[in-house]
Amino acid sequence: MYALDGKVALVTGAGRHRGLGEAMAKRLAADGARVVITDIGKEKGVQFAAEHIGTTAEMDAIADEINAAGGTATAHICDVTEEDQVAGAVKKAVDTYGRLDIMINNAGIGYLMTDILNLEQRDWDAVLNVNLRGVFFGVKHAAQQMIAQGEGGTIINVASQAAKRGFAGAAAYVSSKHGVVGLTRTAALEFGPNNIRVNSICPNHVTTGLGAWQNEHFSAAGGQSEDDYMTAMQSRIPLGRVGLTSDIAAMAAFLCSDQAPYVTGQNLDVSGGEEMH
Amino acid sequence: MTERHWGKTAVVTGGANGIGRGIVERLHADGANVVIADIDMVAATSLSDALGANAVAIETDVRDEGALASCVSQTVEQFGALDIMVNNAGYIMFSPIVETAADDWRRMMDVNINGIFLGMKAGAQQMIAQGKGGAIINASSGGGRKGVPNFAHYCATKAAVIMMSQAAAGEMAPHRIRVNCYTPGHVETPMMSGLLDKIAGAQGTSRDEAYQALEDEVPWGRWGKVEDVAAAVSWLSCNDAEYITGQCIAMNGGQLPW
Numbered sequence: 001m002y003a004l005d006g007k008v009a010l011v012t013g014a015g016r017h018r019g020l021g022e023a024m025a026k027r028l029a030a031d032g033a034r035v036v037i038t039d040i041g042k043e044k045g046v047q048f049a050a051e052h053i054g055t056t057a058e059m060d061a062i063a064d065e066i067n068a069a070g071g072t073a074t075a076h077i078c079d080v081t082e083e084d085q086v087a088g089a090v091k092k093a094v095d096t097y098g099r100l101d102i103m104i105n106n107a108g109i110g111y112l113m114t115d116i117l118n119l120e121q122r123d124w125d126a127v128l129n130v131n132l133r134g135v136f137f138g139v140k141h142a143a144q145q146m147i148a149q150g151e152g153g154t155i156i157n158v159a160s161q162a163a164k165r166g167f168a169g170a171a172a173y174v175s176s177k178h179g180v181v182g183l184t185r186t187a188a189l190e191f192g193p194n195n196i197r198v199n200s201i202c203p204n205h206v207t208t209g210l211g212a213w214q215n216e217h218f219s220a221a222g223g224q225s226e227d228d229y230m231t232a233m234q235s236r237i238p239l240g241r242v243g244l245t246s247d248i249a250a251m252a253a254f255l256c257s258d259q260a261p262y263v264t265g266q267n268l269d270v271s272g273g274e275e276m277h
Numbered sequence: 278m279t280e281r282h283w284g285k286t287a288v289v290t291g292g293a294n295g296i297g298r299g300i301v302e303r304l305h306a307d308g309a310n311v312v313i314a315d316i317d318m319v320a321a322t323s324l325s326d327a328l329g330a331n332a333v334a335i336e337t338d339v340r341d342e343g344a345l346a347s348c349v350s351q352t353v354e355q356f357g358a359l360d361i362m363v364n365n366a367g368y369i370m371f372s373p374i375v376e377t378a379a380d381d382w383r384r385m386m387d388v389n390i391n392g393i394f395l396g397m398k399a400g401a402q403q404m405i406a407q408g409k410g411g412a413i414i415n416a417s418s419g420g421g422r423k424g425v426p427n428f429a430h431y432c433a434t435k436a437a438v439i440m441m442s443q444a445a446a447g448e449m450a451p452h453r454i455r456v457n458c459y460t461p462g463h464v465e466t467p468m469m470s471g472l473l474d475k476i477a478g479a480q481g482t483s484r485d486e487a488y489q490a491l492e493d494e495v496p497w498g499r500w501g502k503v504e505d506v507a508a509a510v511s512w513l514s515c516n517d518a519e520y521i522t523g524q525c526i527a528m529n530g531g532q533l534p535w
Contacts, residue, residue: 192496238450
């Protein structure tokens with residue numbers, strides 16, 4: 001008997017090892033949920049390192065790992081910037097496992113960091129399209145399915161510490177994550193009558209693949225060594241360490257569980273005390 | 278998934294009734310030893326008797342530093358350690374500012390702010406001495422995030438709890454003590470039940486209408502339950518919340534901006 005027995009979850013952006021999506025998908029599966037993981041996925045075996053996009057092979061490997069560990073998972077390609085693909089991912093969950101109870105809109109883009117004066121529309125649009133439009137599509141299509149089922153559900157959007165404060169050189173990212181907070185609050189109001197809870201998680205730095213790139217990028221931009229950059233970061237965090245993917249997964253598991261039946265419209269910091277608002 | 282707090286020991290101030298009672302019952306069901314620290318010893322003893330071996334009632338007035346210190350030392354004597362300190366004791370009253378007696382104001386500050394400060398202090402002193410960290414959870418409220426007419430005193434105390442908790446989180450992190458607070462909306466408790474008549478009177482409505490009006494403010498469509506708060510407190514106390522500190526966790530059915 002596990003907390004999420006019988007539930008079906010969809011986690012977007014779960015196709016990268018070391019990522020938040022992977023950790024959340026594995027935790028939900030360990031807690032008993034059947035999980036559809038999606039990512040933008042490129043052709044098997046083809047690496048798109050420059051674009052920081054995972055391959056289908058990597059996503060398939062994560063699904064295999066969940067199944068090998070005794071869980072139940074299937075992988076599905078989904079570009080969250082395309083509404084029909086998001087609708088297709090929800091349909092995949094319903095076709096495969098019969099329903100959808102948990103939607104985690106995790107897919108995000110954290111590259112393309114440029115100061116405002118040099119920020120081109122193309123990069124602004126790319127970040128907003130993934131991080132905000134993609135979450136909007138996820139909320140919309142998951143809620144449609146949950147309303148049709150008539151038994152409520154849980155939607156979790158992955159925001160960021162950057163939803164609670166500004167970061168120089170990251171205008172598009174910060175704006176998109178602030179947008180996720182507004183979307184989350186509004187969705188909680190609209191779907192409360194349908195017993196669908198909508199919350200977001202706001203992690204501080206986690207050294208995912210993306211996080212590692214950010215460390216490299218921001219330390220170089222600030223003329224610091226990466227070690228000095230990390231030491232300074234840790235000194236700002238009351239608990240003295242950066243976040244772990246397991247910290248975020250634990251919050252997701254809590255929000256999905258029967259321990260959070262009255263928690264909705266919240267934007268929950270998982271930041272070792274670095275953010276408190 | 279049950280008994281997640283097996284072997285841990287929790288003190289819950291104001292644990293005999295209302296939200297505190299729900300927290301005691303939940304932590305106990307999750308495997309913790311529980312201390313019901315309260316001034317209402319009739320209710321506290323009745324609850325500890327009902328829970329059985331891993332529960333004790335200790336008479337504790339949270340306004341009294343000595344009483345809290347004694348409560349913590351009796352807890353350690355009984356169960357060997359203190360791992361979870363829930364500073365829940367508090368009260369609410371309906372009182373427009375112009376009608377609030379200074380002594381009534383001071384009494385509320387004494388219970389709702391000083392009581393939590395003293396509880397944090399006594400709990401943290403013990404946890405620091407033990408050297409293995411701990412969890413402190415303080416009672417705030419939606420009223421600590423948004424002013425509510427006729428409750429200036431209460432809102433002031435609950436906002437203070439949020440800032441005390443944030444300050445404490447930074448101060449106690451080196452000792453691996455996490456400090457968080459919970460901010461419920463309206464919760465069905467005996468205390469709120471008593472308040473409804475006064476709210477209805479002020480609005481010139483019936484009690485049922487006042488209840489309904491408060492329910493209508495909640496997107497989730499119902500009042501909060503003590504179990505909603507207790508479940509979150511249990512989670513905040515457990516290892517899954519290892520990186521959560523300085524936070525207000527709201528359980529309010531989406532009633533914003535609380």
